[in-house]
Amino acid sequence: MTATTSSSAATATPSPLADATRDEASLRRFLHGLPGVDQVGVEQRAAGLGTRSIKKAAKLWAIDTAISMVDLTTLEGADTQGKVRALAAKAKRPDPERPDTPQVAAVCVYPDMVETAVEALRGTGIHVASVATGFPAGRTSREIKLADTKIAVDAGAAEIDMVIDRGAFLEGRYLEVFEEIQAIKAACGSAHLKVILETGELATYDNVRRASWLALLAGGDFIKTSTGKVSPAATLPVTHVMLQAVRDWFVQTGELRGVKPAGGIRTTKDAIKYLVAVHEVAGEQWLNPDLFRFGASSLLNDLLLQRRTQADGHYSGPDYVTVD
Amino acid sequence: MGIFEYAPAPESRDLANLKSHYRPFVNGEFVDGSGEPLKTINPATEEVLAEVGTASVSDVDTAVKAARKAYNNVWSKMPGSERAKYLFRIARLIQERSRELAVLESLDNGKPIKESRDSDVPTAAAHFFYHAGWADKLDYAGYGPNPKPLGVAGQVIPWNFPLLMLAWKIAPALATGNTVVLKPAETTPLTALVFAEICQQAELPPGVVNILPGAGDIGAALVGHGDVNKVAFTGSTEVGKAIQRQIAGTAKKLTLELGGKAANVVFDDAPLDQAVEGIVNGIFFNQGHVCCAGSRLLVQESVAEEVLEKLRYRVSTLRLGDPLDKNTDIGAINSAEQLAKIKGLVESGDAEGAQRWTSPCPVPERGFFFAPTVFSDVQQSMRIAREEIFGPVLSVLTFRTPDEAVTKANNTPYGLSAGIWTEKGSRILWMANQLRAGVVWANTFNRFDPAAPFGGYQESGFGREGGRTGLEAYLDV
Numbered sequence A: 001m002t003a004t005t006s007s008s009a010a011t012a013t014p015s016p017l018a019d020a021t022r023d024e025a026s027l028r029r030f031l032h033g034l035p036g037v038d039q040v041g042v043e044q045r046a047a048g049l050g051t052r053s054i055k056k057a058a059k060l061w062a063i064d065t066a067i068s069m070v071d072l073t074t075l076e077g078a079d080t081q082g083k084v085r086a087l088a089a090k091a092k093r094p095d096p097e098r099p100d101t102p103q104v105a106a107v108c109v110y111p112d113m114v115e116t117a118v119e120a121l122r123g124t125g126i127h128v129a130s131v132a133t134g135f136p137a138g139r140t141s142r143e144i145k146l147a148d149t150k151i152a153v154d155a156g157a158a159e160i161d162m163v164i165d166r167g168a169f170l171e172g173r174y175l176e177v178f179e180e181i182q183a184i185k186a187a188c189g190s191a192h193l194k195v196i197l198e199t200g201e202l203a204t205y206d207n208v209r210r211a212s213w214l215a216l217l218a219g220g221d222f223i224k225t226s227t228g229k230v231s232p233a234a235t236l237p238v239t240h241v242m243l244q245a246v247r248d249w250f251v252q253t254g255e256l257r258g259v260k261p262a263g264g265i266r267t268t269k270d271a272i273k274y275l276v277a278v279h280e281v282a283g284e285q286w287l288n289p290d291l292f293r294f295g296a297s298s299l300l301n302d303l304l305l306q307r308r309t310q311a312d313g314h315y316s317g318p319d320y321v322t323v324d
Numbered sequence B: 001m002g003i004f005e006y007a008p009a010p011e012s013r014d015l016a017n018l019k020s021h022y023r024p025f026v027n028g029e030f031v032d033g034s035g036e037p038l039k040t041i042n043p044a045t046e047e048v049l050a051e052v053g054t055a056s057v058s059d060v061d062t063a064v065k066a067a068r069k070a071y072n073n074v075w076s077k078m079p080g081s082e083r084a085k086y087l088f089r090i091a092r093l094i095q096e097r098s099r100e101l102a103v104l105e106s107l108d109n110g111k112p113i114k115e116s117r118d119s120d121v122p123t124a125a126a127h128f129f130y131h132a133g134w135a136d137k138l139d140y141a142g143y144g145p146n147p148k149p150l151g152v153a154g155q156v157i158p159w160n161f162p163l164l165m166l167a168w169k170i171a172p173a174l175a176t177g178n179t180v181v182l183k184p185a186e187t188t189p190l191t192a193l194v195f196a197e198i199c200q201q202a203e204l205p206p207g208v209v210n211i212l213p214g215a216g217d218i219g220a221a222l223v224g225h226g227d228v229n230k231v232a233f234t235g236s237t238e239v240g241k242a243i244q245r246q247i248a249g250t251a252k253k254l255t256l257e258l259g260g261k262a263a264n265v266v267f268d269d270a271p272l273d274q275a276v277e278g279i280v281n282g283i284f285f286n287q288g289h290v291c292c293a294g295s296r297l298l299v300q301e302s303v304a305e306e307v308l309e310k311l312r313y314r315v316s317t318l319r320l321g322d323p324l325d326k327n328t329d330i331g332a333i334n335s336a337e338q339l340a341k342i343k344g345l346v347e348s349g350d351a352e353g354a355q356r357w358t359s360p361c362p363v364p365e366r367g368f369f370f371a372p373t374v375f376s377d378v379q380q381s382m383r384i385a386r387e388e389i390f391g392p393v394l395s396v397l398t399f400r401t402p403d404e405a406v407t408k409a410n411n412t413p414y415g416l417s418a419g420i421w422t423e424k425g426s427r428i429l430w431m432a433n434q435l436r437a438g439v440v441w442a443n444t445f446n447r448f449d450p451a452a453p454f455g456g457y458q459e460s461g462f463g464r465e466g467g468r469t470g471l472e473a474y475l476d477v
Helices: A015-021 A024-032 A039-049 A056-068 A081-092 A111-121 A142-154 A166-170 A174-188 A205-217 A236-253 A268-282 A299-312 B057-075 B080-096 B098-109 B113-135 B162-175 B190-201 B216-224 B237-247 B272-288 B301-316 B336-351 B402-410 B425-434 B467-472
Strands: A070-073 A106-109 A127-131 A159-163 A192-196 A222-224 A258-260 A294-296 B038-041 B048-052 B152-156 B179-183 B209-211 B230-234 B253-257 B263-266 B296-300 B355-358 B373-376 B393-399 B417-421 B439-442
Touching: A015 A024, A015 A205, A024 A174, A024 A205, A039 A236, A039 A268, A039 B272, A056 A070, A056 A268, A056 A299, A070 A081, A070 A299, A081 A106, A081 A111, A106 A111, A106 A159, A111 A127, A111 A142, A142 A159, A142 A174, A159 A174, A166 A174, A166 A205, A174 A192, A174 A205, A205 A222, A205 A236, A222 A236, A236 A258, A236 A268, A268 A299, A294 A299, B048 B190, B057 B152, B057 B179, B057 B209, B057 B216, B080 B098, B080 B113, B080 B162, B080 B190, B098 B113, B098 B162, B098 B190, B113 B162, B152 B162, B152 B216, B162 B179, B162 B190, B162 B230, B162 B467, B179 B216, B190 B209, B216 B230, B216 B237, B230 B237, B237 B253, B263 B272, B263 B402, B272 B301, B272 B393, B272 B417, B296 B301, B296 B402, B301 B373, B301 B393, B336 B355, B336 B393, B393 B402, B402 B425, B417 B425, B425 B439
Parallel strands: A070 A106, A070 A294, A106 A127, A127 A159, A159 A192, A192 A222, A222 A258, B152 B179, B152 B230, B179 B209, B230 B253, B263 B296, B263 B417, B296 B393, B373 B393, B417 B439
Antiparallel strands: B038 B048, B355 B373
């Protein structure tokens, strides 16, 4: 094989897969050449793994791991600086009476709130994540998406959660989606990029797999299920498909990329099912906040309540954890 | 397993209501058999579970006489709608006692509780419900008006699905108006004797169901008894052939459900992750003690590496150990003899040059366990590609074209089941027509339903169980 120095060779795409993104036709061929996903099979496996027994020490370990993986999120039109500061305080000390409670991984806010969050979290090691690119619909021009990203990064966001253009994806304009993710990745600089596929709008598991690979090829550090604004948001079978994608990516390239289910995960029981899937579908290496996150706002309180229940041997009730 | 240890969640063995002694069931009563008592052991711990009284040849005669009397005087005369009530009652009692039956089955057989609880026991109940529905509708089964039962059925069942095989045998026999003498396997008699209690609870007329624990000689005596009209056997091909010889020339009707060496065919366009699940389910379900297990994986050469890589990773996540723990995916091998047989065949695979890969899962020191094993580089001419291993051992072969897949899949003396994995619907239909197998699963494996007939080709036996077709084996048509 003769060495080529085409422009695609300069991208981060690992060489065995570089051909896949050469042009629209190659990308389409590659994505449609991925193995299909059988709906019955993946749903059956997801249900089967949900029955593992996680109790006592295993449960405590799982709860603490889950807390350390939470991206504590507020994405409301009504967000204020006060609300963000309250959330930051909660992120730092999730359970003030139990100082051994781990911190969460990140606080996730809209770009205009990044500055407030960064200030509130300075020195804590907790990252500020921001949803950019015209979240949640993404129906805005490339210029605005890039500017949105840049504003968030300049304000100090260490992680950017972008939404893909589902319209372009469903129309089959894969290269356009690919280039947009690449462009946003470039605009992120050193910030990590999480690519939101909005799986509820992609409708089929085949599409989820294709979109996952598209995001990985374009350099996304994480693939994320949902904005939380569309139903269904994260589901276990969808997360299984995405975990398989990052595992397959690792086998082919040696690179570790992450997965973030977001939206609708509210209980410890659900979170633990996701951890079992991470453990058995992707592998033990992914049981780490660098490679797995929960996008959630109300999950944390249930984790804290269950943590207390495990430690105290009795249930303490919702008034014993803070509402922020 | 490393950093995320799951908590053990064993079912209490007290739920099994295990007794120290069990006895044969004849004419509605538990009786002392005149055979040598046998000890049934827990294959996961090698501890004796209970002593079980067995039948002798003279007890076989007593039981057949009881069944004949019940047939003549009560059961064959009863309207189908009345028989249906008994079957429904039995089905409901199986459901009511499902936890007890599941735990007992796992103790006696070694299978994981999640399989006995979620698969064996519910499917056994479903067979009684399904056949209860047929009992008063036999006129509409397609065999003409008022088809007649055969008489007394002598039934011999294996140790791999003790309760489920009992249900497959007894439910259609009773629904069609026959009475039954059944011999459970020597190593797994317990759930059959609890089923006998259920017959008493259901107030089934005495003699309609008789259960005789014992070894092969009792099976032979039952099959050979002059007053048995119908023989149904599930088990090894070897014994099946002996039964066929034994009753040749008699008027007895016979169905045999014997061994298998099923091909699970994976094409390059298959949904690979789910195909891997199907392969795992096909061969590691019930420790591979499944006559229709997908024990020969035929994978298209272009994806063979990828599938093997995925498969090894997936198999390494299977958890082997205490059958009563709900986290257990693979339980114990049913007996020391079976374990020795598996080991012998695996050694032949090594000797013939196949590549053996064994899951790194921890294996308990006591009990009969065998870690999941995958042989690659298997050739059609090797013993492990031709003989039924009946254990958690998969042989992986490759093919290049659909025609070659069909040729290799059919190149076996058996023909019980097959699997096809492809996203192309037309190929599924084409393959299903070419494959000589009683059941062909597409993009799934090991799915059972009382309404779906099951049975084999060639050395896998003949006759069908389940569905409308299954009724024929118990009717004089």
